[in-house]
Amino acid sequence: MLGDRWSLLIIRDMMVRGSRTFKEFLGSDEGxxxxxxxxxxxxxxxxxxxxxxxxxxxxxxxxxxxxxxxIDLAPVLTEMVLWAARHEETGNQALVRTLQTDRQxxxxxxxxxxxxxxxxxxxx
Amino acid sequence: MLGDRWSLLIIRDMMVRGSRTFKEFLGSDEGxxxxxxxxxxxxxxxxxxxxxxxxxxxxxxxxxxxxxxxIDLAPVLTEMVLWAARHEETGNQALVRTLQTDRQxxxxxxxxxxxxxxxxxxxx
DNA sequence: TTATGTAACTTGCAAAATGCAAGTGAAAAG
DNA sequence: CTTTTCACTTGCATTTTGCAAGTTACATAA
Numbered sequence: 446m447l448g449d450r451w452s453l454l455i456i457r458d459m460m461v462r463g464s465r466t467f468k469e470f471l472g473s474d475e476g477x478x479x480x481x482x483x484x485x486x487x488x489x490x491x492x493x494x495x496x497x498x499x500x501x502x503x504x505x506x507x508x509x510x511x512x513x514x515x516i517d518l519a520p521v522l523t524e525m526v527l528w529a530a531r532h533e534e535t536g537n538q539a540l541v542r543t544l545q546t547d548r549q550x551x552x553x554x555x556x557x558x559x560x561x562x563x564x565x566x567x568x569x
Numbered sequence: 570m571l572g573d574r575w576s577l578l579i580i581r582d583m584m585v586r587g588s589r590t591f592k593e594f595l596g597s598d599e600g601x602x603x604x605x606x607x608x609x610x611x612x613x614x615x616x617x618x619x620x621x622x623x624x625x626x627x628x629x630x631x632x633x634x635x636x637x638x639x640i641d642l643a644p645v646l647t648e649m650v651l652w653a654a655r656h657e658e659t660g661n662q663a664l665v666r667t668l669q670t671d672r673q674x675x676x677x678x679x680x681x682x683x684x685x686x687x688x689x690x691x692x693x
Numbered sequence: 694t695t696a697t698g699t700a701a702c703t704t705g706c707a708a709a710a711t712g713c714a715a716g717t718g719a720a721a722a723g
Numbered sequence: 724c725t726t727t728t729c730a731c732t733t734g735c736a737t738t739t740t741g742c743a744a745g746t747t748a749c750a751t752a753a
Contacts, residue, residue: 446657448572448573448574448575448577448578449572449573449574449710450572450573450711451572453572454572466729466730467729467730467731468728468729468730477712478711478712478713478714479713479730479731479732480711480712480713480731480732480733481710481711481712482730482731483730483731483732484710484711493656503720503721503728503729504719504720504721505719505720505721505728505729505730506720506728506729506730507729507730507731514655514656517652517655517656518652520648520651520652521645521648521649521652523648524644524645524647524648525645527644528641528642528644528645531638531641532617532638532641533570573739574740590700590701591700591701591702592699592700592701601741602740602741602742602743603701603702603703603742604702604703604704604740604741604742605739605740605741606701606702607701607702607703608740627700627749627750628748628749628750629699629700629701629748629749629750630700630701630749631700631701631702
């Protein structure tokens with residue numbers, strides 16, 4: 446269900462880079478094709494990992510966000526980043542150091558940010 | 570590099586079920602085809618995640634084992650299992666409870682078992 | 694020591710997934 | 724009202740996957 450090249454990268458972009466729209470996902474380093482991106486977003490939404498809603502200030506845009514199920518993948522992604530840092534050339538040095546220093550704190554912050562963003566999006 | 574359907578399942582089988590040979594991998598629930606399995610084992614070995622050596626007591630068999638890089642994926646797999654347990658129907662209830670109770674202890678045991686197995690395989 | 698079995702693959706081929714390039718339609722900007 | 728922008732879709736070539744049927748080297752049983 447996450448066993449393909451793109452799904453976890455999309456989720457990572459949402460969690461780490463804060464990507465929220467189709468165009469922002471396209472801007473990621475890996476270069477996903479538009480049809481693939483559309484398909485993966487559809488599947489992730491079907492699996493309840495992300496949700497989408499129209500942007501109130503721009504009718505063309507859709508805002509994608511992580512569900513609770515999606516944000517719960519943070520520990521998985523975190524361990525992947527730490528593993529890659531130990532054994533592969535790694536991209537985001539700043540993130541790696543943050544995680545190495547205090548992973549638990551980082552995870553709490555991710556969740557807090559998510560709760561804040563979620564609650565003001567759907568008040569009630 | 571782990572972004573395909575089979576690689577992480579193979580590693581999981583090695584860590585959780587203790588699979589060590591081609592045939593044992595084939596016996597897994599998911600039903601991987603022999604050509605796929607051969608290809609994935611080759612790739613994982615090329616990436617330094619697993620290693621293989623001939624079975625001294627049976628010249629037909631190859632014994633696959635996790636490298637240090639491979640065993641370091643244990644935290645990733647652990648978090649995946651916990652995530653799946655929270656949000657999906659989950660298979661190995663006993664494992665899930667173990668992880669929920671004391672993940673850190675479990676990871677230490679995995680590593681100890683690996684060190685023991687590795688050191689008597691290559692003494693020195 | 695010959696026949697049979699088994700382990701770890703390989704090969705051939707059809708089907709599915711992927712990726713590129715070029716649309717499309719609706720909404721926003723100029 | 725024309726041009727852009729955004730989120731896609733479509734068509735098609737390429738690549739990956741998966742099934743079934745070999746193949747080769749070793750092991751076991753008669």
